[in-house]
Each structure stands twice: as structure tokens, then as C-alpha cells.
Amino acid sequence: MQLKKRTTVHELKLIANDLRKKVVTMIYEAKSGHPGGSLSAADYIAAVYFREIRVDPQNPKWEDRDRFVLSKGHVCPVLYAALAKRGFFDEELIHTLRQEGSFLQGHPSMVCPGIDIPTGSLGQGLACAVGMAIAGKRDGKNYRVFAVLGDGECQEGEIWEAAQTANKYELDNLVVFVDNNNLQIDGTTDEVMPTLDLGDKFKAFGFEVYKIDGHNMDQIVRTLDTVRLRRKSHRPKCIVGQTIKGRGVEFMENIGGWHGIAPKQDEFEEAIQELDSIDEILALEADEQ
Helix, strand or coil, X not given: CCCCCCCCHHHHHHHHHHHHHHHHHHHHHHCCCCHHHHHHCHHHHHHHHHHHCCCCCCCCCCCCXXXXXXXXXXXXXXXXXXXXXXXXXXXXXXXXXCCCCCCCCCCCCCCCCCCCCCCCCCCCHHHHHHHHHHHHHHCCCCCCEEEEEECHHHHXXXXXXXXXXXXXXXXXXEEEEEEECCEECCEEHHHHCCCCCHHHHHHHCCCEEEEEECCCHHHHHHHHHHHHHCCCCCCCEEEEEECCCCCCCHHHCCCHHXXXXXXXXXXXXXXXXXXXXXXXXXXXXXXXX
């Protein structure tokens, strides 16, 4: 269900930083995972899960819940951190990432409470989200479907087949966020396969497009508010967030090598110290307000 009160922008900043600390901790302890893209998506996921989405952690399969599709499924640590913090499962379980027998595996599985679809094969998630949105329309349900895509993932043709389907069926209950951090496993998106202007592309496919700073929580919140008010526009929505891979940990930022490796102990300690300092800055901001 919706949270009882709208979480403030300042509270969301604190939550996003906490998600980042959990991501770094989980991947360090697992000695495996994808920190770069998890950190770049943390602000949007914090805003969606702690201000926007209608879900019930006590009833994860509630039929009228909003749906969430992490199409770039390899960044599931940040989603697991959000689900745990929202109360879908005990937060202590985040320390079991990628362990045998844990439901927190390297890509999302529906064994994990709060996961609506298994993801990981890049390019397929948007098609799944479109199918959910079509089902909601045909069943007369009021739920919305949120999907997070990677920019490198948008090199896949299936993304655009799904996008034109969303336009055809006027899926105004679909909200797509593109985590546009300009890096993928083999290099920059321009080096691998130029994606050009993804906002213009989605606009050409009939989406309402909002281009924002994907780390500016004020912009994220205002955009989500606008999207909610435009719910009945008969057009799917796309938020293109310009982001930084590894956001929040300086030595990881904009470094493609941090796509899929775990930090060593000294790197982990440095990362946590840096994220703790962000909490201190946010506390000072609150005192000044």
C-alpha cells in the first residue's frame, strides 16, 4: 500500500545513501556482484519505493499492487536493499547475497518477496513490463508498472519492439526509467554501440519523455509527481536520468571496471567512510533548513 505520508526529499536522500551503503556491503561480503550500476540507480529506486509505489510488504502478491520490473537485473543489490528496508523481508538477510540457499541471488527471482518477474537477460524486461501494463488495462485494474532500463540495454532491438507496443496500446500506466550512465561492461555506450539521444528515441516511439539529472532528488520527485498527474494521458512515460556509474563512491565513479567486481577490504572501508561522510553532510543540510 502507499506509505501513510509522502516521504520528504531530504528523507529520500538519506534513504538513497543508506541503500548505497547496503549495496557496497552486500557485494563486498558476497565477493561478487555489480556495484557500478546499482549505485547509479539508487536515487530513483529510493524515490519510487519510499514515496511513489503502491505495494504491501505484508501481502507481496496483492493483486492491485503496482508492479516493478528491474530490466537491468544485474543491479539487483540495490533493489534487494530497498525491498528489505521497505519490510518485504528481514534486513539481516541482505548479508546472504549470492549464497547457496538464499533467495537473494545474482539476478532477481520471484522466490524473493517483492520481485514481480525474473530478469537478467538484457532487453527483455521492458517487454515484460508492457505485458503487465496491458493486462492491467484489460482487467480494469488501477495499478501502474515501473521499469528500470540500462542505457546499454537500449541497444537491444526488443526494447524498441516493446516501446512501439506500449504506444499502440496507449499504456499510460507504464513508467520507464532509463539509467543513462553512459557505461556498460565493454566500455562506453558510444564505443560499443552509440545509443544517440534516448529521450528523443522514446519520444519518437510515442512516449511522454522527461530528461532529468538522475541524482537530483528534487527533480526526481517533481517528475514523478508530474507523471502521476498525467496518468490518464493515453501515453506511456519515460524518464531519462543522466547518472554516474558508481555514484557516491568517488573511486568507482565513471569507471567502467566497477561494472561487475567486488571491492577488496580496504576499498570497502574507504567506500563506507565516504558514504558515512555524505550522511554527515545531509545532517548539516537538515540543521540549516
